[in-house]
Amino acid sequence: MSHDLIIKGGRVVTGAEVVNCDIGIRAGRIATLGHDLGDATEVIDATGLIALPGGIDSHVHIAQPSGPGIEMADDFASATRSAACGGNTTVMPFCLPEDGATLRQAVNAYHAKANGQCHIDVSFHLIIKDTDSQTLGQDLPALFEAGYTSFKVFMTYAGLALSDREILDVMDVAKAHNAMVMVHAENEDAIEFLRDKAEEAGNTGPVNHARTRPVPAEREATHRAISLAEIAGVPLTIVHVSNGPALEEITRARRRGAKVFAETCPQYITLTADDLDRAGFEGAKYVCSPPPRDTAEQTAIWAGLEQGDFDLFSSDHCPFRFADTAGKDAPGARATFRNIPNGIPGVETRLPILFSEGVMKGRITLPRFAAITATNHARLYGLAPRKGAIAVGADADITLWDPTLTKPIRQADLHHGSDYTPWEGFNVTGWPVRTLLRGKTVAKEGEIVGAATGDYLSRSAPEFLL
Ligand code: URP
Ligand code: ZN
Ligand code: ZN
Ligand code: ZN
Numbered sequence: 001m002s003h004d005l006i007i008k009g010g011r012v013v014t015g016a017e018v019v020n021c022d023i024g025i026r027a028g029r030i031a032t033l034g035h036d037l038g039d040a041t042e043v044i045d046a047t048g049l050i051a052l053p054g055g056i057d058s059h060v061h062i063a064q065p066s067g068p069g070i071e072m073a074d075d076f077a078s079a080t081r082s083a084a085c086g087g088n089t090t091v092m093p094f095c096l097p098e099d100g101a102t103l104r105q106a107v108n109a110y111h112a113k114a115n116g117q118c119h120i121d122v123s124f125h126l127i128i129k130d131t132d133s134q135t136l137g138q139d140l141p142a143l144f145e146a147g148y149t150s151f152k153v154f155m156t157y158a159g160l161a162l163s164d165r166e167i168l169d170v171m172d173v174a175k176a177h178n179a180m181v182m183v184h185a186e187n188e189d190a191i192e193f194l195r196d197k198a199e200e201a202g203n204t205g206p207v208n209h210a211r212t213r214p215v216p217a218e219r220e221a222t223h224r225a226i227s228l229a230e231i232a233g234v235p236l237t238i239v240h241v242s243n244g245p246a247l248e249e250i251t252r253a254r255r256r257g258a259k260v261f262a263e264t265c266p267q268y269i270t271l272t273a274d275d276l277d278r279a280g281f282e283g284a285k286y287v288c289s290p291p292p293r294d295t296a297e298q299t300a301i302w303a304g305l306e307q308g309d310f311d312l313f314s315s316d317h318c319p320f321r322f323a324d325t326a327g328k329d330a331p332g333a334r335a336t337f338r339n340i341p342n343g344i345p346g347v348e349t350r351l352p353i354l355f356s357e358g359v360m361k362g363r364i365t366l367p368r369f370a371a372i373t374a375t376n377h378a379r380l381y382g383l384a385p386r387k388g389a390i391a392v393g394a395d396a397d398i399t400l401w402d403p404t405l406t407k408p409i410r411q412a413d414l415h416h417g418s419d420y421t422p423w424e425g426f427n428v429t430g431w432p433v434r435t436l437l438r439g440k441t442v443a444k445e446g447e448i449v450g451a452a453t454g455d456y457l458s459r460s461a462p463e464f465l466l
Pocket of ligand 1: 061288316318342343
């Protein structure tokens with residue numbers, strides 16, 4: 001039988017191997033891997049290119065409620081446009097209820113926002129900010145059964161942070177359903193103590209965001225989250241790990257047999273707290289939580305990536321505009337760092353940064369790149385085997401990379417709704433040149449191709465690797 005599309009002559013990253021073969025695609029799925037695949041309606045010449053599974057970014061924030069007067073810079077159209085141009089084929093944003101809304105209402109609201117707008121596939125995690133009996137007893141079990149199989153809880157942020165008891169109650173529901181618990185681990189009381197002290201001393205500029213969220217606040221919360229998960233008897237993922245001591249808590253727990261998964265992000269291998277100390281209000285462009293650390297912590301994160309301690313490399317894309325009073329320049333943000341919205345844009349630059357700094361510099365292999373940018377996201381969040389790998393039967397979600405293309409990251413070339421990138425001028429070797437979603441090109445040479453054909457993905461239970 002002939003194919004709809006054959007991608008010919010590339011180096012193909014399939015699981016643990018890199019092979020020179022052609023990819024035959026039929027009805028949106030990978031039908032054949034091999035040579036002399038016969039004829040096809042369309043042939044893409046991939047000579048000199050690398051074929052990787054389309055990126056899955058399992059940690060993005062899109063059109064998320066962010067407080068009175070504050071607005072995220074991306075809607076689903078712009079976020080998925082940006083993600084596709086950056087080599088991604090699936091993104092997983094979080095459903096956060098508006099104040100007074102139920103989790104179920106939040107899910108419905110996100111579907112309404114995403115429906116018909118997406119250039120790539122999307123699936124939703126849930127954020128648990130209320131632990132009332134309606135949420136834990138009814139909404140959460142029903143939503144789990146409907147394919148929302150992962151929940152995030154926060155140990156920081158006023159209005160979002162849960163107590164230890166509440167986290168245990170959420171974990172208990174996760175346990176009953178085999179759901180994945182994702183934890184944002186920073187000690188809220190310690191941070192509030194340091195923030196009050198900084199403000200009392202008149203230290204109010206953006207860099208104080210980093211200084212009041214120090215490594216021990218993250219390390220302690222990481223240790224506590226893991227302990228709570230061991231007490232509740234559930235696996236968990238610690239998201240956006242920024243430093244060596246927090247990672248050590250995770251590797252130590254793994255050695256005693258705990259199922260703890262770890263995620264890190266581009267900001268923790270490329271940015272530092274000094275970026276928040278840039279002149280004037282520029283530092284606000286780098287305010288995110290946990291904050292970027294220093295070069296010693298970057299080295300520790302790299303060591304973790306090289307040794308396989310990290311399962312996931314995500315962007316934590318959380319975009320705000322810089323020159324905007326609904327964004328970084330929020331009312332009161334110049335008076336104190338406390339009022340600067342947290343988060344940075346990064347969905348389009350995640351893969352190029354890791355490819356350039358990791359693969360091209362010899363720190364990680366291509367199969368490892370594929371695992372932490374796609375395959376593990378699919379497995380840990382219930383999208384495998386349909387997503388995350390170049391394998392027969394899987395969706396033909398494929399990104400073609402040109403490992404010889406060198407150019408700096410420029411805001412002018414990006415497609416997100418933010419008005420800046422934290423990586424302006426950062427040199428990258430190796431760029432995605434074509435992104436295929438279910439066998440159809442959705443981005444080519446940095447531009448979107450065609451209409452918004454992304455689907456919503458319902459998920460199965462996580463595969464707890466290790
Ligand atoms: O600063 C950040 N990372 N904002 C996004 C929300 C979160 O904590 O992931
Ligand atoms: Zn977080
Ligand atoms: Zn986040
Ligand atoms: Zn463009």
